[in-house]
Every structure is written in structure tokens, then in C-alpha cells.
Amino acid sequence: SQTIHQWPATLVQPVGSPLSLECTVEGTSNPNLYWYRQAAGRGLQLLFYSVGIGQISSEVPQNLSASRPQDRQFILSSKKLLLSDSGFYLCAWSTGGANTGELFFGEGSRLTVL
Amino acid sequence: AQKVTQAQTEISVVEKEDVTLDCVYETRDTTYYLFWYKQPPSGELVFLIRRNSFDEQNEISGRYSWNFQKSTSSFNFTITASQVVDSAVYFCALSPMNRDDKIIFGKGTRLHILP
Numbered sequence: 291s292q293t294i295h296q297w298p299a300t301l302v303q304p305v306g307s308p309l310s311l312e313c314t315v316e317g318t319s320n321p322n323l324y325w326y327r328q329a330a331g332r333g334l335q336l337l338f339y340s341v342g343i344g345q346i347s348s349e350v351p352q353n354l355s356a357s358r359p360q361d362r363q364f365i366l367s368s369k370k371l372l373l374s375d376s377g378f379y380l381c382a383w384s385t386g387g388a389n390t391g392e393l394f395f396g397e398g399s400r401l402t403v404l
Numbered sequence: 405a406q407k408v409t410q411a412q413t414e415i416s417v418v419e420k421e422d423v424t425l426d427c428v429y430e431t432r433d434t435t436y437y438l439f440w441y442k443q444p445p446s447g448e449l450v451f452l453i454r455r456n457s458f459d460e461q462n463e464i465s466g467r468y469s470w471n472f473q474k475s476t477s478s479f480n481f482t483i484t485a486s487q488v489v490d491s492a493v494y495f496c497a498l499s500p501m502n503r504d505d506k507i508i509f510g511k512g513t514r515l516h517i518l519p
Contacts, residue, residue: 333511
């Protein structure tokens with residue numbers, strides 16, 4: 291069966307520090323991968339999605355970046371965190387296109403920027 | 405433009421009561437998908453249902469039922485005989501069927517089931 295893991299689960303970082311959140315999927319190949327951010331009271335915002343190794347689409351211009359160095363690995367990074375980067379980050383995968391919708395989510399990573 | 409509105413930010417009901425979560429959407433696409441996801445306190449979202457825009461039949465799955473009304477652009481979710489384990493944030497979502505474009509989520513409704 292397929293599983294998705296992301297880490298770390300919680301992170302407290304000072305403003306201006308770097309960030310690296312990692313997500314891996316097991317049990318499937320060539321998944322579509324997504325990073326979402328959930329800020330309090332603002333629902334889910336799609337940040338990045340990837341349909342293959344090295345292929346990243348950015349939805350929201352900001353100081354975050356994503357990379358997909360391997361088929362089932364998706365990394366969210368920042369060189370310098372802002373206070374506004376605080377939130378709950380969710381990685382997800384799907385087998386269909388971005389619109390077909392059954393997304394499988396990881397456990398989430400809660401980031402607090404101080 | 406696509407938009408999903410969940411007007412109920414937070415709802416509290418007593419266990420065993422029925423509760424309906426509202427979802428209203430806007431889209432210019434003639435064919436689209438609608439979804440509901442559940443986010444329990446543990447954090448990960450869990451897929452509940454996907455409906456196609458050309459299939460307006462209501463769906464029932466155990467204590468869960470969904471009422472899709474294209475005429476009012478609504479896709480409401482009812483939990484019958486609610487249980488404490490139903491406490492979660494519920495998200496309604498929308499995506500175009502014939503374009504490879506992202507899913508748009510509503511802001512979610514936080515549901516509290518009180519014992």
C-alpha cells in the first residue's frame with residue numbers, strides 16, 4: 291500500500307533562518323506531488339506541484355522553493371524565513387492530474403517562525 | 405474564476421444530532437469535480453468523496469450523505485447521528501474536469517461534536 295511521510299512534524303525557526311521540509315512517498319511510482327500551506331482561517335493554499343523529477347510548478351511567488359530530486363521525494367525550502375511563512379505545511383500525492391482530485395496527504399509539518 | 409465558499413466557520417452540535425455543512429461554489433467550467441475532505445486533529449487531510457458535475461445523484465455512505473444541487477451551485481454534506489469522532493475540520497473543494505488545473509479548497513468548517 292502507498293504511504294506518505296513528511297518531516298519534521300514541528301519546527302520553530304527564527305526569522306532569516308533557512309528551511310527544509312522533506313516529503314517521501316512509498317508504494318507508488320511517478321506520483322504527482324504537491325506542497326500546500328494551511329494558515330489559520332485561510333484554508334489550503336497550493337504552493338508547488340510536480341509531475342516528475344525536476345519539474346516544479348510554482349503557484350504563489352514567495353521566498354519558498356521546491357525541488358524533486360527523486361521520483362518520490364519532494365522538498366520545500368527557503369533560504370531566509372519570514373514571519374509570514376508560519377503555518378501548517380502539507381505534502382500530498384496523487385496518481386491523476388492535478389484536477390482529478392483524490393489527494394493523499396502527509397501528516398503535516400507545523401512551522402513557527404519567531 | 406473558481407471559488408469555494410464555506411460560510412460556516414465553526415459549528416458545535418451535541419452528539420447524535422444531525423449536522424449539515426454547507427458548500428457553495430463558483431466556476432465557469434461546464435464540467436468539474438467537487439470534493440469533500442476531512443482533517444481530524446492529527447492534521448492529515450482525508451479524502452471523503454468526489455462528484456462529477458454531470459452526476460447530480462445524491463450519495464450516501466453510512467452516516468454521511470452529500471446533496472449536490474447544480475441549480476444552486478451547492479454541494480452540502482450531512483452527518484447523521486453525529487459522533488465525537490466526527491469532530492474535525494471539513495473542506496469542500498472544486499477542480500475543472502477537462503483542464504489539468506489545481507483543486508481549489510474552501511476555507512473549511514470546524515465541526516465540534518459535544519458528548
